[in-house]
Structures are given as structure tokens and as C-alpha cells.
Amino acid sequence: MRHRFHSLCPYFAMFPESFAAEWIDSLTAPGDVVLDPFSGRGTTAFQALLMGRRSVACDVNDVAFCLTKAKTNAPKLFALRRRITQLERQFDSGAYRPRVEENGEFFRHAFAPRTLEQLLYLRDVVKWRESNVDAMIAALILGSLHGEIDASQTYLSNQMPRTISTKPAYSVRYWKQHGLTPPDRDVFRVLRDRAAFRYESDPPKGKALVFHKDMRELPRLRNKLPGHIRAAITSPPYFDVTNFEEDQWLRLWLLGGPPYPTRNRVSRDDRHTYEQSYWSFIADMWRSLGTVLSPKAHVIIRIGSTRVDAGHLERALTACSRFSERRVRHLSTSVSALRHRQTDAFRPGSKGIGIEADCHYRFDD
Ligand SMILES: C[S@@+](CC[C@H](N)C(=O)[O-])C[C@H]1O[C@@H](n2cnc3c(N)ncnc32)[C@H](O)[C@@H]1O
Structure with missing residues (x-):
């Protein structure tokens, strides 16, 4: 049976646990550490625990932090x-x-x-x-x-x-x-x-380390992170697609936020409308990953866009990897039209998305 924590609360652009499970299974062994720096509802972090891995997660949004922490540090x-x-x-x-x-x-x-x-x-x-x-x-x-x-x-x-x-x-x-x-x-x-x-199914035994932070701060928190992070399996905000903060304003209110929708108070990076600022944010992501991931670590990034095609997405994402200041090898990309995938979870008002790509990289050092 599907663990009932997975569907604790819907979240935009959540990926299905099968996506996390397949990559966790093929890239890591029990006991390895898996990171999701944009954890959302905590899919990767929770699935990693279910599969006997250790788990680190980070998200800047209160709702994402609360859901990820609840699932991965569940009380009795x-x-x-x-x-x-x-x-x-x-x-x-x-x-x-x-x-x-x-x-x-x-x-x-x-x-x-x-x-x-x-x-x-x-x-x-x-x-x-x-x-x-x-x-x-x-x-x-x-x-x-x-x-x-x-x-x-x-x-x-x-x-x-x-x-x-x-x-x-x-x-x-x-x-x-x-x-x-x-x-x-x-x-x-x-x-x-x-x-x-x-609680129909028992929570997993392990607990994740969950940070309520901008992922750019992870390098500064390095002494709190486990030494060997074997893989990052993640999905940053897509290019010009949705604003997680505005779309979840009522949930943010419950957690102490204002009683109306806001933008750019919780996150500056939810919805970049200019390519230059978007790729500079993605370059920052690589910088953080380059600092915290172990040698030979794998990076899986699911990314999407309304405006650019798959080749453009892949080339820009790969070009930004140099900001990790490590040797990065691009191993594969799988592209799909956005049906029955993560984007199904976007709100009807969000721009229709043309393309979603899963890119696999490895640090080759
Ligand atoms: C595509 S969603 C991740 C969804 C997740 N894979 C899931 O299954 O629920 C992107 C997430 O990035 C978060 N985010 C945006 N800017 C961030 C930043 N600078 N640092 C950390 N998290 C950020 C958003 O709050 C959002 O939860």
C-alpha cells in the first residue's frame, strides 16, 4: 500500500514518489545520504527514509518546511x-x-x-x-x-x-x-x-535533517550536514510558471503569515520571468550543490518551462553547472510533453507548460 504520509497535503509541482523512488534505487544504497534542496511537500526526503537511506531536505517556504518535517520526523x-x-x-x-x-x-x-x-x-x-x-x-x-x-x-x-x-x-x-x-x-x-x-502505515524509523532556508545557505551550514551526500534528487521552481507563495497564501496564513496573498516575502525565486535572473538563480543552485555534495555524487534535476524548448533547457542547465566549480558530467536527459507529470499539479491559472526535462549529472572528481 502507498504510504499515507505521501498525500498528507497536495503541493504544486510535486513529483510522484515513483520518480524519487526509481532514482534513489538506481543511484544509492541503504545508508547513503540523499539531498533535496527544494523539498516542496517532501517527496524525495520521505521516500529516501522509506528506502532505508539517510535524508537531508531544505525549502524556503513555511508550508514546504512544515510538511517535510512532519513526514520525516513524525511523532508516535x-x-x-x-x-x-x-x-x-x-x-x-x-x-x-x-x-x-x-x-x-x-x-x-x-x-x-x-x-x-x-x-x-x-x-x-x-x-x-x-x-x-x-x-x-x-x-x-x-x-x-x-x-x-x-x-x-x-x-x-x-x-x-x-x-x-x-x-x-x-x-x-x-x-x-x-x-x-x-x-x-x-x-x-x-x-x-x-x-x-x-498512521495506517507506521512512519519509517529514520529521521531527516530538514532546513527551513534558502538553499544558497547550505554551504554555510556545512558543519551541520552529513559528510557524504551521495545524490541530490530535486526540482527547482520552473522557469516562469508559478508562485508557490501566492498560490498557498491561506496555508501560509495558518502558519502565521498575513491574511492575504503575498509575493516575494517568503521566496524571491518562485517565479522568475526573465531568463537572465532565472539562470543566475540556477547557477546559484549549482554553486551550493558543488560545495555540499560528495565526490562522484549524482544530481537529478527535474526542470520545466513555458517558453523554451527542451534543448535550450538542457543546454542552459548544463552550462550553469560550471558554477559548481567541479567537473560535472551530463549523463542523460529524458524529455516529456507535460502530460500526466508534475505539471498536472499546477493550478489552472498557471501558464501552460510546454516541456519538462529530467537531467542526470555526476560530479566526476
Ligand atoms: C518544484 S517545487 C518542489 C516540489 C517537490 N519536488 C515536491 O515533490 O513536492 C520547488 C520548491 O522550491 C522552493 N524554493 C523556491 N526558492 C527556493 C530557494 N531559494 N531555496 C530553497 N527552496 C526554494 C519552493 O518553495 C518550492 O517548494
């Missing part, structure tokens, strides 16, 4: 249940009732009053940065925060897509036009239910 189910009970006992709905109005119209239409009181409380008290138990609680809420109103009662919001947080004005207009009202959900009940569902 009994500890999770104990904390949910403690949080529920300490919840004073009277203290939060006056606050349901504070974020304006979107929130009043998105969540029923009781649900919003509970979310405001959990947003205040859940310490997802510091505690593995609280990271799992936050991740379970993130996975249920918005989605379809259906009989399964999994989602807490008025009708919304699961993958992205739609913009406030658009959402309110849509709900009014369709006469939709938010369902009255008890967040603690949903949390208990989701915990039982996700």
Missing part, C-alpha cells in the same frame, strides 16, 4: 493524540469569538464561526517550527484546510480547490454567486480522524 501516534486532547482541553472558544471578524469578509465566508475560532486558536498555539508533534498537527490541518465540501467531511472550508488557495475577492464572489456557505466543522474531530487515517 499516541503522542499526537495526547497533544490533540491537550489542545482541545485548553481551547477557550469565548476568547476567540470576538476575533472571527478580524480578518474580514473572505474568512467569514470561508469558514463557519466555530471552525474559524478553532483555527485562530491553533494558529496561535501550535509550535510547528520547534516541535515535531506540533509540526504533524499543523501539517494535518494544512492538508484539510481547504477543499471540496463533500460527505467525507475532510475539508474545513467552503468550496475551494485542494491544491491552491484561490484569491479572496474571487472566492467570495464565487461563493455568493453559487449560494455556498461554509460547513460547520470541528477541527479537533477532523484532526483525530486524519491522524488515524495517515
